[in-house]
Amino acid sequence: MISTITPIKQTKxxxxxxxxxxxxxxxxxxxxxxxxxxxxxxxxxGNTLPEENMFQDDGWTGEMLERPGLxxxxxxxxxxxxxILYVYDRGRLSRIFAYQEIILEEINNRGIEFVTLHDLxxxxxxxxxxxxxxxxxxxxxxxxxxxxxxxxxxHKARNGILINGQALYGYRYVKKTETEPTHYEINExxxxxxxxxxxxxxxxxxxxxxxRRRLYQLKIIPxxxxxxxxxxxxxxxxxxxxxxxxxxxxxxxxxxxxxxxPLKHDKYKKIKRTSRKVRPREEWIPYHVAPILENNGIYxxxxxxxxxxxxxxxxxxKYDYLLSGLxxxxxxxxxxxxxxxxxxxxxxxxxxxxxxxxxxxxNCYAHGVNAVIVDGLLWQKLRGFLSDKTQMREQAVNFFxxxxxxxxxxxxxxxxxxxxxxxxxxxxxxxARAFGSGAIEEEQxxxxxxxxxxxxxxxEAQLREINTHSFDGVIxxxxxxxxxxxxxxxxxxxxxxxxKKTVQDIIDKVTIFDEGKVRVEGHVPQFAQYxxxxxxxxxxxxxxxxxIYLI
Numbered sequence: 001m002i003s004t005i006t007p008i009k010q011t012k013x014x015x016x017x018x019x020x021x022x023x024x025x026x027x028x029x030x031x032x033x034x035x036x037x038x039x040x041x042x043x044x045x046g047n048t049l050p051e052e053n054m055f056q057d058d059g060w061t062g063e064m065l066e067r068p069g070l071x072x073x074x075x076x077x078x079x080x081x082x083x084i085l086y087v088y089d090r091g092r093l094s095r096i097f098a099y100q101e102i103i104l105e106e107i108n109n110r111g112i113e114f115v116t117l118h119d120l121x122x123x124x125x126x127x128x129x130x131x132x133x134x135x136x137x138x139x140x141x142x143x144x145x146x147x148x149x150x151x152x153x154x155h156k157a158r159n160g161i162l163i164n165g166q167a168l169y170g171y172r173y174v175k176k177t178e179t180e181p182t183h184y185e186i187n188e189x190x191x192x193x194x195x196x197x198x199x200x201x202x203x204x205x206x207x208x209x210x211x212r213r214r215l216y217q218l219k220i221i222p223x224x225x226x227x228x229x230x231x232x233x234x235x236x237x238x239x240x241x242x243x244x245x246x247x248x249x250x251x252x253x254x255x256x257x258x259x260x261x262p263l264k265h266d267k268y269k270k271i272k273r274t275s276r277k278v279r280p281r282e283e284w285i286p287y288h289v290a291p292i293l294e295n296n297g298i299y300x301x302x303x304x305x306x307x308x309x310x311x312x313x314x315x316x317x318k319y320d321y322l323l324s325g326l327x328x329x330x331x332x333x334x335x336x337x338x339x340x341x342x343x344x345x346x347x348x349x350x351x352x353x354x355x356x357x358x359x360x361x362x363n364c365y366a367h368g369v370n371a372v373i374v375d376g377l378l379w380q381k382l383r384g385f386l387s388d389k390t391q392m393r394e395q396a397v398n399f400f401x402x403x404x405x406x407x408x409x410x411x412x413x414x415x416x417x418x419x420x421x422x423x424x425x426x427x428x429x430x431x432a433r434a435f436g437s438g439a440i441e442e443e444q445x446x447x448x449x450x451x452x453x454x455x456x457x458x459x460e461a462q463l464r465e466i467n468t469h470s471f472d473g474v475i476x477x478x479x480x481x482x483x484x485x486x487x488x489x490x491x492x493x494x495x496x497x498x499x500k501k502t503v504q505d506i507i508d509k510v511t512i513f514d515e516g517k518v519r520v521e522g523h524v525p526q527f528a529q530y531x532x533x534x535x536x537x538x539x540x541x542x543x544x545x546x547x548i549y550l551i
Contacts, residue, residue, distance in 0.1 A: 011046055011047055011048055012047045012048070012082075012083040012084045012113070013047070013048055013050065013053070013081070013082045013083050013084075014042045014045075014047040014048060014049045014053065014082060014083070014084045014085075014086060015049070015053035015054070015055065015073065015076065015077075015081070015082035015084070015085050015086070016035070016038040016039070016042065016049070016053070016054060016055065016085070016086040016087065017055045017056065017069065017070065017073050017085065017086075017087050017092060017093065018031055018034040018035055018038060018055075018056040018057075018087070018088060018092060019031075019056065019057045019058075019060055019062065019067070019069070019070075019092045019093075020034075020057075020058060020059060020060075021059070021060060021061050021062055021095075031056060031058055034088045034092070035054075035056070037088065037117060038086050038087075038088065038117070041086060041115070041117060042086055045115075047084060050081075050082075052076075052081070053076065053081060053082050055069045055070070055072055055073040055076075056069050057069035057070060061095075061271050061272060062091060062092075062093075062094050062095030062096070063094075063095055063096060063272045064269065064271075064272050065094065065096075065099050065102070066269075070093070070103075073085070074103065074106060077106065077107060077110055077112055078106075078110065080110070082112065083111075083112060083113065084112065084113040084114075084115060085107055085112055085113070085114050085115065086115045086116075086117070087114075087115070087116050087117070088116075088117055088118060089116055089117065089118040089119050090116055090119050091141070097132075101132070153251075154252065154285070157251040157252065157285040157287075158285060160287070161181060161182065162181070162182045162183055162184065162251075162287050163182070163251065167184050167187075168184075168241065168243060168244075168249060169190055169193075169194065169222075169223060169234070169238060170186065170187060170190045170191045170193075170194040170244065170292050171184040171185065171186060171187055171190070171191075171249075171289060172184065172185050172186070172187040183289075184249065184287075184289045184290075185290070186289075186290050186292060190223070191292045193215075193220055194238065194244060194292050194293075195292065195293065197211055197215075197235070197238065197239070198239070198244075198293060198298055198299070198302055199298070200214065201239060201301075201302045201305050201306070202298045202301040202302050202305070205305050205308075207309060208232050208235050208236060208309075211230075211235055212229060212230050212231075212232070212235065215229070215230050216228070216229045216230070222234060236306075239302055239303075239306055240303075240306065242299065243289070243291075244291060244292045244293045244299070245291055245293045245295065245299040246291065247288055247289050247290060247291035248286045248287070248288055248289070249286070249287050249289055250284040250285060250286055250287070251284070251285040251287060252279060252283055252284060252285050253278065253279060253284050254276040254277060254278050254279060255276065255277055255279055256271075256273035256274075256275070256276055257273050257275050257276065257277045258272060258273050258274070258275065259273075259274045259275035260275070262274060262275070311325045319337065319346040319371065319372075320496050320500075321337040321346070321348075321371055321375065322371075322375035322378070322379060322496070322499060322500055322503060323348070323371075323374065323375060323378065323503065323507075323510050324337065324500070325504075326503070326504070326507055326508070326509060326510050327348045327374075327510045327511075327512060328509055328510065328511045328512070329350040329351075329352075329364060329366050329511075329512060330366060330511060330512070330513045330514060331350060331352070331363070331364040331366060333350050333351050333352055333364060334350075334351045335348040335349060335350055335351065335369075335512060336348070336349065336351050336354055337371060338353075338354050338368065345370060345372070346370070346371040346372060347368035347369060347370060347371055348368065348369045348371050348374060348512060349368040349369075350364045350366050352364045353368075365514075366512075366513075366514040367514055369512050374510075374512070374518060377518070378503075378510070378518070378520065379499060379503075382502070382503070382506070383491060386487075386491055386502075387488055387491055389484065392484045392487055392488070393480055393484060396479075396480045396483045396484055396487075397480065414463060417459050417462050417463050418463065420455075420459055421456065421459040421460065421463070424452055424455050424456045424459065425456065427452060428449060428452055428453070428456070431445055431448050431449055431452075432445075505523075506522045506523055507520060507521070507522040507523075508521050508522050508523065509521045509522075
């Protein structure tokens with residue numbers, strides 16, 4: 001009798017790799033279900049699983065090859081720390097077919113057996129081809145899922161269903177119930193902060209830095225606060241968001257893209273598309289919400305302040321350029337301040353030379369102009385214009401005439417407001433008498449007088465404003481002389497910041513030509529002119545001041 005002996009299966013050192021791609025999957029514990037199934041299969045196969053050979057990536061996209069768990073598994077494979085690798089399916093290695101093949105080639109080249117629980121187990125060349133086909137299907141499945149979700153969301157949004165759960169600051173996302181669909185409602189605590197920030201900027205012209213400081217002092221933290229202070233980005237986006245005024249939010253406003261200039265250069269990133277790009281406006285899908293701001297001009301004033309700071313905000317410069325943000329080159333590009341490190345001089349140079357050279361070809365060959373010379377030349381001319389006795393007396397007379405006109409108009413407006421105020425007070429008194437006689441209930445009285453009290457407060461505020469700017473209507477030479485003398489004294493005592501503010505108020509554009517001219521354009525027609533300077537060659541080109549003349 002011949003007996004058969006069953007060969008004893010050799011125990012192998014095993015490893016597994018598991019991955020889930022979203023935080024939602026992490027919450028639903030799908031990675032735990034993967035691990036349970038992988039461990040059960042390893043035990044069933046009679047292999048051993050050291051703790052250090054358990055590799056996983058929680059919440060990592062399959063589009064990226066650089067993942068901490070995957071890199072650790074590949075390093076362990078290179079060091080020969082396991083003999084067989086288990087995965088739930090090929091899609092856990094990567095959703096990109098080419099990446100799958102790269103990883104599998106590394107595994108196979110090191111003689112490591114590869115086991116996939118939900119794909120065809122490849123042992124023959126034909127089976128390897130079939131398994132590769134399944135890898136292609138994993139990539140196709142990812143594309144299909146993404147497209148299905150995208151089209152489904154667009155369909156819902158176009159039918160008026162709010163689907164984006166991340167509400168603007170100031171609003172709260174309310175989930176769907178049996179009686180009402182998903183919607184935004186105003187978060188009163190956050191809305192109060194929004195209104196307060198807009199008031200700060202509109203009335204006090206606060207900078208973003210000052211807003212951050214005040215919010216920190218008031219202990220107001222952002223919605224998702226890793227730190228107890230606000231950063232610049234959320235505040236700037238808040239001030240630029242017109243949804244607070246119009247009551248319209250948009251879906252499909254932007255799309256995720258790969259960042260060209262990432263802010264962080266970390267080796268590992270859970271998602272590949274870390275930046276966003278605004279879509280064309282015709283692709284935006286609107287959704288109506290309750291506005292937070294009143295339509296009283298506050299949003300427009302805030303935009304003016306933001307535009308001002310964007311153009312004239314102070315920079316950390318070694319020289320305080322008087323014409324910062326106003327200087328242009330004859331080629332049509334801006335000129336910017338640029339320090340010359342060897343001689344310590346400062347110039348207005350075409351931005352093409354400063355930003356493009358030497359990485360890109362420069363098309364402008366205009367020379368730099370000494371900023372100290374141009375600033376001094378222009379301020380000398382502007383100060384002379386502002387200090388001219390004839391001009392100053394003319395402006396003083398015009399000022400007093402305007403005040404007389406305003407005063408006469410203000411008196412008529414004052415009489416009209418006083419009449420309306422008295423009528424409102426009489427109406428309020430009638431309601432009080434009706435309540436005292438029992439003709440109306442207390443709730444009716446509150447409703448009738450609520451809007452009336454607001455009108456009374458508005459009339460009183462307007463009257464105080466008129467009284468503050470009242471003028472007696474008398475012009476004499478002593479007043480004119482006093483105003484001119486005071487103006488002269490103020491001009492002579494101006495600091496550099498005062499000069500910059502005056503230049504920014506009067507001048508719109510300063511164009512520098514290479515042949516030796518500076519054209520000034522501004523709000524005062526008499527001052528819009530050409531001023532001359534001369535280019536002299538001494539080892540380098542620089543601007544040399546000479547007598548000012550008009551062309």
